[in-house]
Structure formats: structure tokens, C-alpha cells
Amino acid sequence: MKISKPLLYALGFLILIGLLALPFILNPNAGFGGSDDQGSAAIGRISPGYTPWFTWFWQPPAETESFLFAVQASIGAVVIGYFIGYTRGRKAAGKAEE
Amino acid sequence: MHIMEGYLPLIWCIFWYLASIPFVVYGVLRIKKIFDEHPEQKMILAVSGAFIFILSSLKMPSVTGSSSHPTGTGLGAILFGPFVTAALSVIVLIFQALLLAHGGITTLGANEFSMGIAGPIAGWLAFKGLRMAKLGMAPSVFVATVLADWMTYVVTASELSLAYPGANIFNTWLTFMGVYAITQIPLAIAEGILIVIFFDFLVSNRPKMIESLLKEHILPGTRRSVQ
Numbered sequence: 001m002k003i004s005k006p007l008l009y010a011l012g013f014l015i016l017i018g019l020l021a022l023p024f025i026l027n028p029n030a031g032f033g034g035s036d037d038q039g040s041a042a043i044g045r046i047s048p049g050y051t052p053w054f055t056w057f058w059q060p061p062a063e064t065e066s067f068l069f070a071v072q073a074s075i076g077a078v079v080i081g082y083f084i085g086y087t088r089g090r091k092a093a094g095k096a097e098e
Numbered sequence: 099m100h101i102m103e104g105y106l107p108l109i110w111c112i113f114w115y116l117a118s119i120p121f122v123v124y125g126v127l128r129i130k131k132i133f134d135e136h137p138e139q140k141m142i143l144a145v146s147g148a149f150i151f152i153l154s155s156l157k158m159p160s161v162t163g164s165s166s167h168p169t170g171t172g173l174g175a176i177l178f179g180p181f182v183t184a185a186l187s188v189i190v191l192i193f194q195a196l197l198l199a200h201g202g203i204t205t206l207g208a209n210e211f212s213m214g215i216a217g218p219i220a221g222w223l224a225f226k227g228l229r230m231a232k233l234g235m236a237p238s239v240f241v242a243t244v245l246a247d248w249m250t251y252v253v254t255a256s257e258l259s260l261a262y263p264g265a266n267i268f269n270t271w272l273t274f275m276g277v278y279a280i281t282q283i284p285l286a287i288a289e290g291i292l293i294v295i296f297f298d299f300l301v302s303n304r305p306k307m308i309e310s311l312l313k314e315h316i317l318p319g320t321r322r323s324v325q
Contacts, residue, residue, distance in 0.1 A: 005298075011297045019288045023159040030163025035251075036200070038164055038277045039258060040102050046264040046273070052104025059199040068198050069155045072190070076152025076170075080296075083145045087303045097306050 099254045099278060100194070100209050103202025112263045115207030118184070125185030132182070142300075142307060146174035147186040149296075153289060154190050154213070160281040168289040169250050173296065174244030175218035176225045177311045183222075187214030190306065212253035221246025229314065235301060236294050243293040249285035251278040268317045 003011075010083075023032070060068060072080055106114075132139050154169030160166060174183035188210050194200040201209050225242035229235075255274035264270040301308055301316060309316055 005302075009295050009298075012291050016230055016288050018290050019284050019291075021156055022284070023161045023163065024107055026161050032159045032163060032165045034157060035164050035166040035278050035281045036100050039254070039274065042107055042263055042277055043105060043258065044264045046270055050105075050262075052102070053108065054104040054204045055188040055196070055204070056103050056199050056202060058196075060197070063198075065198055069157075072155040072193065072198075073152045074151070076148040076155070079144050079148035080152070084299070086141070087299075091209055091303060094116075097304055 099169070099212060099251050099282075100191075100201030101205040101254065101258065103195070103199065103204055105202075106205050106257075106261050107206055110257070111204045111207060113207070114205075114211050114257065118207045118210040118215060118264040122210065123187050125181035127182070128182050129180075129185055132178075136310075139146075139307065139311065140308065142177065142304070142311070143182070143186075146177055146183070147189065149173050149293070150183075150186055150190050153292075154194075156289070157236040158285050160284050162281045163303055164277075164281050164286055166251070166278070166281045168285050169247045170289070171214050171222045172220045172239075172246035172289065173245050174240060175221040175251075175306070176242050176297075177308075180215060180218040180222050182227050183218040184210065184214040187218075189264060208257050209254075212257060213250045214298075215247075216253040217246040217250035220249035235316065236298065238299045240258055240294045244286045244290040247289050248282055251282040254278050 023030070132143060134193065151169040153168040155167065157165045157167045169187075171183050171187055174186055175185055187207075191201055191206055191209050191213065195202050195209075221242040224245045225238050228238040228241060252275065255271060255278045258274045259267055259271040262270060305316060
């Protein structure tokens, strides 16, 4: 049986969404805190009293932080989207791969 | 997977900087060579960097009840090798350290070594090994991407265990592995699926480019000419 490519892609994305939804079904009450913070907390347990010896002068407020993360993601998304559109457009225009 | 600012003793900050710098410098030279000799590869190079940008900004929930982000380094490692990927990764790590206070400048060397170097080396070796063993393209890409992602977190756990061995370094390592590596398993698998889909797009639409980057014939004999 040959499964068509769009169907295969859709299946892949479905599994992806499932993987990201599963945590909320298995662990509905978890805090989903960042593993980075948990790592720092683990250092605190292993070396009690450890205080970071250097702090960066700038710590964005939570809203600004999510804004900057979104900026970072959108830079990536724009480049990838441009590439996919460019590639498909060339193909549709009947141009050979350069 | 980032070790936060100030959380590594100075001696380890210096150690990981020294370990990472040669990879980044050689990677920058390789990128310059690509720009000079293969300008047609520039766009795919940018796309490889773009995956690192987007995926390392997405903090995803994991079945362990904590959140973490993929690394996005697998694609670059497969197409361009670990050195170029090291140079691409450091851009993202500096962006996050300076603007987001995520990771840090003192811990940049250690974070670069785990995400930009160790992960991509693992992914690149896995890809080359599996292709030599005649495994199909999709499974090879999947395993390489998952490993590039997951090894990053294994190495982060190891870096922290070396800096904070505690009473028993192996137990400490298991603690850090519990924090970083277990959380990462489903996220690495998710990244693997995404990159397999994108790689399939690349192979279907840019077969010549992929052949020249991978230095192997992926569409032997009956290759359709690309319209």
C-alpha cells in the first residue's frame, strides 16, 4: 500500500501534536517549569548555599521575555517559510534546480 | 538545557570556553568557504540556522511535568557537519544570553559545547554511520536528529556533574540526567519527526543540492530531472 505524501506529513504532524498534548493528560497538575530552573535548583541541593557568582545586568520582565522568544522563533519561521516558498515557486515556474 | 548565568565555577567556565572556541573558529572559516565557493548553498545554510533559532525558542511541555526546548541542531549537523553547526548555534546562544538572560555569558562555553558541538557531533556521526550501514534516509535523519537533541542534554547533565560532583559523582549525574535528559526524550522525538518531514521536502525538491552536501547518491539511476 502506498500512502500519499501529504497524508504521511499530516500523520507526522498529528503524532507531533499528540506528543505535546500527552503531558497534560498524563500529568495534568504538573507545573511544567523549565528544566533549566530545575537544574539550578538541583545545584542548590547538591551544593547548599551556592550563589551565582555573576549576574547579567539585564533580566527582561516576563512579558518582554516571551516577546523576545517569539521574535527569535519568528526570525526562524520567516527564513524557513521563505525557503519553502522560493523552492516551490521555482519548481512551479519550471526552473531547474540551481 | 542552558546552564544559567553564574552557575558554573569560574574554572569550568574557562575550561568549556577553551574547549568550544576551536570548533566555532573552524566553523566560521568553513562558512566563509561555503560563501566563497558554493554561494548556492547559502540559503540552505540559513535554513539550518533558522531551525536552531525557532526550535531552541520553543519551550515545550514534556511527559515528566517539566518543560524544555529542542535544539534544532540536527539538520545543520546532517547537512553541514558539526563545525558549521557550532558556529550557527553560538549566534542563538549569544542572542539568548544577552537579550533574554537565558543561559549566560559566563556559561556560554559550556552551553555551546553541549548544544553546538557535542549534540551535532553525535548526530553527524550517527547519520554517517547509519547511511554507511545502508539504512534509509528517513530513519537515518530521525535517529541523527533525536541524538543531536538528546546528547545536548546528556552533556549538560555531565557538565554540571563535573562542576558539582557532590558526595558521589555518579549519583549526582543521575540526578542531573533526571532533570535534563528524561524530560528531553519526547521532545527529541518530536524534533526528529519534524526534521524528517522537512528533510523529505528537501530531498524531493532539491535533490542535487542534497547530493552535493551529503556527498552521496540519494536518487540513483532513474532520477527524474527536476522540472
